[in-house]
Structures are given as C-alpha cells and as structure tokens.
Amino acid sequence: MTSSAALDLAVLASAVELPDAACYRAALERQQRLTKPAGALGRLEPLSAWLASVTGACPPRPIERVRVVIFAGDHGVARTAQTSAYPPEVTAQMVLNFVAGGAAANVLADLNGASVRIVDVSVDAPVDYLGTHADAVAAYRVRQASGSIDREDALTYDEAVQAFNAGRSIADEEVDAGVDLLIPGDMGIGNTTATAVLVGLLTQTELQLVVGRGTGIDDATWMRKTAAVRDAMRRGRPRMDDPIDLLSAVGGADIAAMSGFLFQAAVRKTPVLLDGVVSCAAALLAAHINGRAAEWWSASHRSTEPAQHAALDALNLEPLLDLGMRLGEGTGALTALPLLRAAQATLADMATFDEAGVSDRDDSA
C-alpha cells in the first residue's frame, strides 16, 4: 500500500526504467525474415517491436490477461457552469451499469477476453448508492465530486496526493495479481472540461483548440464550457511547477488517480494501451514526472476531442484507430486491443523464409 503522505517527485521519477531496446531491435530483425515483403504489415511491425520491448521477450508472449480499470468521478464545474449535456446523476447510474455488465466497456471487454474493474474515486453521490458493492468499488474514494475548477480548487493538495497514490496502489494490485496489459477508462460528467484545462496548460495550446464537444453538447453549452476552461486555465497557470499541485488546482480526483495508475504501470514495467482524452491528459501529467513513462504506453485511437490530439502529439504517440469514437470507459483501447494481438501473433507465429523454403527478394535482378 502506497502512503498518502506528500510525494517526493524526484524519487518517483527515478523509479521509471526504459523498455528493453535489444528486444525492440530483435523484433524488427525478425520481421525481416518472416514470409512477407519487408514492411508489408505496416504499423503492426513497429507495434510488435514495442510489445517485445515492454515485455522483454522476442517474440513477445500472447496478450492474455487484460484489465480495464475505470476511474469514475464527477466535476463540480459541470453543475455550476453547465458544461455537459448530461446531468451528474448519470455517473452513479453508469457505475451501477458497469457493475451489472451493461456498458459498452463491459461488452467490448467480454468480446476481447478482458475484465473490467470500476473504481469510484469521486462520484457526485453519497456512497450508499453502491449498496453491497461499496466495499469493492469505493475502497479508494477520495471525495464526493471534485471542485468547480473555474472558481475553486478541484482538490486539496493532500487529496491530490491521496488520489494519485490510490491510482498507484491500484496499479500495484493489478500487476501483482498478474496482468499482461492495462487499459485506463474514465466515467464522469465534466471530465472533458478538466482535461481540456490540463492539456491546454501542459501543451501550451490555445483555448479554442482544446475545448471539444464532450458527450455531444450544443453551441450554447460549448460557449459556457469554453468560458469555464478559460477561467480554470487562468487559475491553473501559476500552479504548473508541481504536477500534483496542478491536479489539485484544476484537475480532479479521478484524473489524479488515473495519473498515478499510469505512472505506476511504467514503474512496474507493465504496458498500457491508452484510451481517449481523459487517459491522454492523465498520461501527459504522469509524463511530466518522468517522460520515460510514456515509453510504456501505446495510443489506441484518435477520439473526436481536440485536447486528445494535442496530448498525443506532446507524448509523441500515434494512435492506431481513427473511428470518431468519443465514449471513454476504455472503449477505444478495447476496440484497438485486437491490433496488438495481431502484431504479437504475426511476429511470433509466422514462418520465416528459411522455415517455409520461400525465396527472398530477387537479388539476381
């Protein structure tokens, strides 16, 4: 169990190592010997090399145990500034939908042999909405909704540390239980408002270029959201020296927990497939503690949220899919998961030219 005392970020940063470069090179070399023209599998080839590097094996093992952890939390700004198309009650209702197995993330996890864990970090409802599930789902709960970041801090500094460490503990638990790949998911009303602020500040991107349509808001709501993001960016700008303080100023408990989760996955040398804008904002924050952490993450899809594109650019990650998805919950990553498996399987299981007795390129020409 990670302590909730103040974090020494320098100590944390030193805990991240790089993936295995020799395995990366060995994978690319093996790709040259498989029965296909060199490079013909396109992006599956470097993807297979990334898998080799983060698993420390060439060829890498099959990706069997995949765990989606959904961090649920609400944001006061959605209520006070009316930045969302949905009422905050939806978050608690959706948490129960995840528990019951009816959400898109559950369906896609079942389809792809993954499992889902839902964590209430800061849902805007008294904890008894969870009934008998409270022990399992709310064990890491930090508070009931994060603050209205356009006018007040999202969290106290201690709460931000507590949430970040909760995410680290959850990553430790999942890695200790045995997992080949982690997927971060999000659920919360107002979370794209907070992530727009964080990404705008951390990537120095203009306001209009980070504010998206979230769940699908109309023009009037978009203008309110943009004003709230502008006010929050003004509040957050002087607080950027310490990523934890920035999370306390304009982040939120769910995003802080996801940041800690992504950071700790890198410490524990466990690959992660990122999802939409919330996970990419959390990743950007974790990468500000140590940029090496990003080497353990891969980008699954390009969402419709502009802040996600800015975050991916800053992380130097290129997504695999571009299907106009914008649901969160880990659904983009779950949709892209089979591509990782295709990369693993082709590298591991295809015959080489020698094995198959196939002629390589016509060097006699």
Next chain:
Amino acid sequence: MTSSAALDLAVLASAVELPDAACYRAALERQQRLTKPAGALGRLEPLSAWLASVTGACPPRPIERVRVVIFAGDHGVARTAQTSAYPPEVTAQMVLNFVAGGAAANVLADLNGASVRIVDVSVDAPVDYLGTHADAVAAYRVRQASGSIDREDALTYDEAVQAFNAGRSIADEEVDAGVDLLIPGDMGIGNTTATAVLVGLLTQTELQLVVGRGTGIDDATWMRKTAAVRDAMRRGRPRMDDPIDLLSAVGGADIAAMSGFLFQAAVRKTPVLLDGVVSCAAALLAAHINGRAAEWWSASHRSTEPAQHAALDALNLEPLLDLGMRLGEGTGALTALPLLRAAQATLADMATFDEAGVSDRDDSA
C-alpha cells in the same frame, strides 16, 4: 456448379438485391437507446447498421464463421517486364506456405477464429508442385500464369468466363457450407500491375496515380512497371464495354475468379470484408456488372497502393483501418475483422437507458 459457357451479364445483374433497409434503420434507432451518448461509438454505429442490413436481423447475430479464400495466380508481365521485387517462384512457395499454415493470413485467421482456403487459379508452376494437395487446391485452376498484359491478352474470353464462374462456384460452395462473412485474399507476382491497369481504366485515373510500389520495388522497377501499365491501359481501353472482355484483355485469371466470387457473394446475400488493392479492383469490376453488389461489401483497410484508394472512392467505401499494410492475402481484412465484431457486440449486448435505469440527455436544461 455454374456453367463455364458465355455469361449473360444482364441476367447476372438482375440477380443482385439490396440489403435490408428496415434493419439498417432499426439498428440506428437502437443505437440511440443504448447507454452512451448518441454517436459516441463513432463509425462502429453505422457499421453495426450495415451488419444488420446484410444479415437481415437487428440486432445482427455474432460473426462466427468467417472464411478467407485466397486466389493465387501469376502474371506474365512480372517476368517479361520485370515489374516485381520477387521472382515468380515465390507464388508456388507461398501457396505451400498457406497450406502449411505459416503465412500471415493463417496466423491472423487462427487468431480471429477464421479459416483459410487457398485456390490456385493460375500459378506459374506445373500443377505437380502441389503434390497431394493438388485436388483440393487446384480444382479450379484455369491456366499456368496469365499473359503479359503489356503485349498480349491475359486470358482468352473463354478462360475469363471460366475463371469468373470458378469464383462464383467457390462462393456458392462457401455459402452452402454455412458462413457469416467472406474475405477475399490474393497471392501472386505481378498482380498489382494488372490491378493498376484495371483501376486506371475503370476509374479514369491518371497513370501515375495508380501505379504503386507493390511488394516494395525500387525506382527503376517502378519505371518499368509504369511503362507496362501504360502499354496495358492502351491495350485495354477499347475493351471496356464488357467487364469479362476487359478481364481477358488486361486482367488475369486470379482477378477474374475473385470478381466472380465477390459478385456471387452479393447474389447470395453474404457480407464481404474487402482487403487490399487486388480485392478492390476485383470488386470494382463486379460492381460494373451491377453497382448494388457493393452494398454487400465493406472496406477493411487503406493500403499503401494508390489504385486501392481510387477503387474505394469509386465504390464509395471508406476503410476502417489505415495502418500502412500492403501484404494482401486477406490480412488487412483479418486485422479489421474484430472491429465488425465490436460493432455487432455493442449493438446487440449493451444495456439500453431503460434497462439500466440511466438518465438520458438533460432535457430540463
């Protein structure tokens, strides 16, 4: 068994019906009631509606039985005009690699619960290279390599009819055996030269915009390939009134067979996931017999071959993936197959707002 006598294209054309529009509409309507913001699954939503329309069921059934049929054939132009980086012997060697299960298509089919059938239509080797597999693999063989299309016809008219009808018979066999989805695959040295010619003619696209790098050719080979495509386009232009005659002039037995296969899949109301440039060129030809056929096909991926982009545009199909793949064999379609399953599963298995007790949009605002 389809006869190999001359085809009455008007009779053929009248055999294609449209997918079920009511199921398409019902699927989009159901998407509105699932526990997610409307449209949040992006392209998975219209894709699920397409699946509903081509299976005639809303929600559609799971896509379980998937069959890849690989049409193998060589093209004389690769030998005479040296348009490929690989010697023609590779095709026969790769056919044996498919039989042994070592090729990328085998690995991706195994990963995704699909099965592979390999058909030697016109491989440039005496049939005994197949040994005991000849009966299974060469039952529909039309000839040993198609002609050098820069200077002679690929096939006689009778051979073109025979190859087209072979593809129709194969589709009938697969549909009769029970299949939820068909995937066309290709293997052959010189096949991207012939497809560049066909796509250039059928889409009236400029020479330089349809000639790609195939297996990865150098500049000198690309110039020889471009000259061969130019000469073949000149030969093919007066033969465009009859798609079968065009296949005879500048196509090839493998492409003709794949065309018949794709056409018959539409006649038999069986959905198809197209692959790279060869399957898209064959689809374009089949769509020239009746454009309704294209409603039964979906595009899996954007390859690096420019002729594929022109063919997809002409077919009004938007691919799901853009991963820089260019292997053929059905590998792009197999890589995209899980996206179809994700579309099916979310539409069929997610809870609705009513079922989950989740509030829909905040209409009180």
